[in-house]
Amino acid sequence: MVEKDTMVPVKREALPGDNDLFTLVRNARNFLVYHHLLGIKSYPAGPALLTFLHPTPNTRGVAVVAPRKTTGSARQFTPATSPDHDSPPRQTQPIGDLAAVQAELEGCTRCLLHEKRHTLIFGEGKERPRLMVIGDWPGTEDDCVGRPFQGSGGEMLTNMLKAIGLPREEVYITTLVKCLPPADRPPTRDEIATCLSFLFQQIAALAPSVICAMGPLATQTLLATDQPLTRLRGSFHNCHGVALMPTFHPRFLEKHPEMKKATWQDLLLIKKKLAK
Ligand code: SF4
Structure with missing residues (x-):
């Protein structure tokens, strides 16, 4: 309809x-x-x-057919990139079963990333979290232990969350794709597209209040845009009814510490949003 x-x-x-x-x-x-x-x-x-x-x-080569008029209370879809102050169809209750999504991904061989991975990293943290963190792709240390955001980057994330009053275990943390790409290269578009529906199902099952997308790939994919992260960060966007704040990935911040200040500003906006 x-x-x-x-x-x-x-x-x-x-x-x-x-x-x-x-x-x-x-x-x-x-x-x-x-x-x-x-x-x-x-x-x-x-x-x-x-x-x-x-x-x-x-x-x-066919005749024009006038669109049927419709009435009723059917929900309207707002593009993912619309400003946060629009009125999107907000999801307040979980939809679907997180455990079922995880079971469906077990041993996944849907894309080529399965060939070199050691472990599939589904995600971890609180169910019904206020904040969900979605990074670009898992790192080498994540691949070894099967948990997202490990190593020094993960430690930085833990400290960043703590600084805005959120213990790591209160947050749900995952990545755009669930397997480490070979040589720690970015996942290809095809690999992202293959894995994406599972991330969407995770979001639906968790129903977070706010999403923090860390890195350009996670941000651009979730907002369905090719705008640069530097332009998107610093304000909330509507990601299918959930407020999404894009910011830099700890992996990037380790190489570019001068961007930590901007990241801190993004985190403060998240803190303010969650306090409402
Ligand atoms: S990245 Fe996603 S789709 Fe590809 S093998 Fe891993 S779990 Fe499956």
């Missing part, structure tokens, strides 16, 4: 393998599953969607 009133097209960054029909269909399915989990029953009809659904003779 499509609503005509609020014209907000669903936009996202081009995902890996979009030229490949199978990958395109799989990506579309992943997003639809996530929206279904959130309870989104319909999409508002933006011009692009209407053109797609009701093509003109010029584009597809």
Whole structure:
């Protein structure tokens, strides 16, 4: 069902393998599953969607069909990148079962990252957390012990959380992809797309108040944008109904300590948001 009133097209960054029909269909399915989990029953009809659904003779050689008017209380979808002060369909209750998501990922071989990993790092922390931290990808130490944000970067994260009054165990911590890429390289777009629906299901099952995306890959993927992290950080964004603050990854801060001040400002904004 499509609503005509609020014209907000669903936009996202081009995902890996979009030229490949199978990958395109799989990506579309992943997003639809996530929206279904959130309870989104319909999409508002933006011009692009209407053109797609009701093509003109010029584009597809068939007659124009007027969109059906719809009424009722169907929820409207707001793009992930809309400002936080918009009114997104807020998720306040968990949807789905975290243990079931984890069970489905057990021994996962869906993408090539499984070949070199030692352990799959699903995530850890409090269920129904106020804050969920999502990093770009697991590090080598994470891979050894099967836990996210280990080593000196993990220690930095623990201290950052403590500084805003959040013990690490009160937060849920995970990564965009669940397996360490070889040679600690960034995951490819295809690998991210393959793993993404499980992260969305984690978010839905945890229903955090705030997400802190650490690193450009996590930020850009969750906000479906290619804008640089430096432009996105410093304010909240709507990630499918959850307030998301992008900031720098501890791995980056270890090499660029001059960015710690900016990260601290982002963390203070999170602290303020959580205090409301
Ligand atoms: S990164 Fe995700 S999709 Fe790829 S093998 Fe690991 S768990 Fe499976």
